[in-house]
Amino acid sequence: MRSVRARAALGATAVVAVALIGAGLAVLLVLVAKLTDQTDLQAEVAAQEVASQVALDVPFDRLELPDKEDNPVQVVTEDGRLVAVSEKLEAISGAGSDRTRPDAPGAPPADGDGDDDADERRDPGRGEVSRDEPRFTSGAATVDGDGADYRFAAVEATTSAGATVTVYAGAPLAAEQDAVGTVRSAMLVGLPVLLVVVAGVTWLVTRRALRPVEGIRREMAAITASEDLSRRVPVPGTRDEVDRLAVTTNETLAALESSVERQRRFVADASHELRSPIASLRTQLEVACAHPELLDLDGAVEDTVRLQDLAADLLLLARLDAGERPGAARVDLSALVRSQVAQRAGHDRHPVVADVGEGIEVTGSRGQLARVLGNLLDNAQRHAESSVAVTLRGADGRVSLEVADDGAGVPEAERERIFERFVRLDDARSRDDGGAGLGLAIARDVAQRHGGSLAVGRAPGGGALFTLVLPRA
Structure with a gap:
């Protein structure tokens, strides 16, 4: 990809895409966490209500269980017996039991394994609800023909007789799934549109920013073609990097023009200076050839020495101009x-x-x-x-x-x-x-x-x- 504008637009779009995808994932994760916490709270409240009834020794077949599909409930004993369940529950997974019908409805069984010390600590005629943090699991349930995903809260309760049961109450995840789906759909629709806008804006801004650079390039190409070092590139006057580039380019052209002019003048002057001793030496040699008795040997030697000194000076200047240290x-x-x-x-x-x-x-x-x-x-x-x-x-x-x-x-x-x-x-x-x-x-x-x-x-x-x-x- 040879276009700076295309690379800039692609790079900006890629950066924005990565940033938006990362931000979108973070938003989704936070949203899922918040809605899951709310669902867990609903399930916990429903489980706590049923557990409180168990702690008050309400018989299992008389427990007031939620009859709506929002909170399917199961009550399971320590040995895995299902003693109470919501009436309209048709199927369940992820709770205490996969069954939907109670094993033995009736009064809570006595716990023969309890010790005397436990009985003394417990208030006669009243059980208790566990103060431990409830456990949460994910599952599914079908209530009155409607299936959905649920979050289940498990709360332990103990009767006054010492029998311990676990109450499983669920809260539907439909609201969470709907909210997450809506946000995800909005992101999937909005992200491409936003990326197209970013790419277009970057393309236009880069094109506008690089327009002076293209002017500098065209002028430099014209200077190269014409070999006219007196020309200068346009300075946009924007006081930015492009403006400084134009100023530096003009300074370079001025230095190059001065160097070329100095070189031309040097060549012309050197040619002129060399011409005189060479012409004088040649004249003396030609005269000597025709008339040996008229040879000015001292003058020829002086011209030769002068020519030698001038050549040495020119050679030294050439080495200095070449950057010899x-x-x-x-x-x-x-x-x-x-x-x-x-x-x-x-x-x-x-x-x-x-x-x-x-x-x-x-x-x-x-x-x-x-x-x-x-x-x-x-x-x-x-x-x-x-x-x-x-x-x-x-x-x-x-x-x-x-x-x-x-x-x-x-x-x-x-x-x-x-x-x-x-x-x-x-x-x-x-x-x-x-x-x-x-x-x-x-x-x-x-x-x-x-x-x-x-x-x-x-x-x-x-x-x-x-x-x-x-x-x-």
């Missing part, structure tokens, strides 16, 4: 900073002054962190007027690395844009001096992958101040 090794950041600064000593660049604390370690990839530090130093030396300062400190479980230069600085409006890929604020400078605009983007991505952050501000000397913050190992 940094390692879990402990990296001595103090030693790494000193190593990077030492590599720049003696070159035709602005000097780097380092103020580095001892034994400052972080967790991550040494190669990626070295790339971050190298990119920050390259950027600072490229824009500095005379010097670059590096400061490394660790406190409160965090490590702070600051790289400052005394150049022109970064305008406040551009401080976030410089971390975008292929962004160069100084478009007038040559590519050889400025690079491809990937260094800062790589640095921030690596910092975030290591659980840290990278931001830019204004240095005390007026230039740019880049602050890298990482968790301390």
Whole structure:
């Protein structure tokens, strides 16, 4: 069953059916118990009346027994003799005896087995009715040609002479059976109707609730077919789960559109950046083929190195975009900073002054962190007027690395844009001096992958101040 509406309607109908059947059975059981108790009470009252007469020594053939079919009565002695029975009783089962005629009508027999102590305890001239709870049984009887089911109450009575008999009186179950039958019939008729109503209402409510979902599905299918990620699904505005689904879907589409656009721009920029060194290298090689004496070997090597660096940057960005996680090794950041600064000593660049604390370690990839530090130093030396300062400190479980230069600085409006890929604020400078605009983007991505952050501000000397913050190992 592929329809959500059909499954919801079927599930709701099944749950309601189980609940109604359980409730109906409980009602029937309670009704049967209550009506049975009432019938038992009627039978007990009839038995108590006859037992009271026996206790008053009324002869068995003079007992006033009910002459109506509602209460058939039997009086049975301890040895099983039937001494009194209702006149119109024609057949009986479930009482004291299956017979319908008394064995020996007359006065109650004397009980020769009684002891003297019992006679002394008993009030002379008066018997008694047992105070024990009466016994109840179910059976059937035919009275004056009418057969029915009965509940029988058995009450013991003792004459003043010590003879004990059991009085069986019945009460008909016709009222109980009629009531239970009526309720059962009403349930059998009403239950299917109610289930049909529940199924119909559930179908309509589910259809109405899922209508926005169908609209979202259609729009998503149209977006997939058109490949237009600028489209959005309709938001119903109902402030429920479907409304939140639509909002989340639109947010996902926006993120996907941004990602695709960024990828397209990245491919275009990468192609553009790769074209220049490749074209320059090809031109130099073609000139060298035609005129070996004009070969600019140093320029060819520089273009090759620049092309190699650009390919390495693009590969690293691709790995970062793919979700590559940094390692879990402990990296001595103090030693790494000193190593990077030492590599720049003696070159035709602005000097780097380092103020580095001892034994400052972080967790991550040494190669990626070295790339971050190298990119920050390259950027600072490229824009500095005379010097670059590096400061490394660790406190409160965090490590702070600051790289400052005394150049022109970064305008406040551009401080976030410089971390975008292929962004160069100084478009007038040559590519050889400025690079491809990937260094800062790589640095921030690596910092975030290591659980840290990278931001830019204004240095005390007026230039740019880049602050890298990482968790301390």
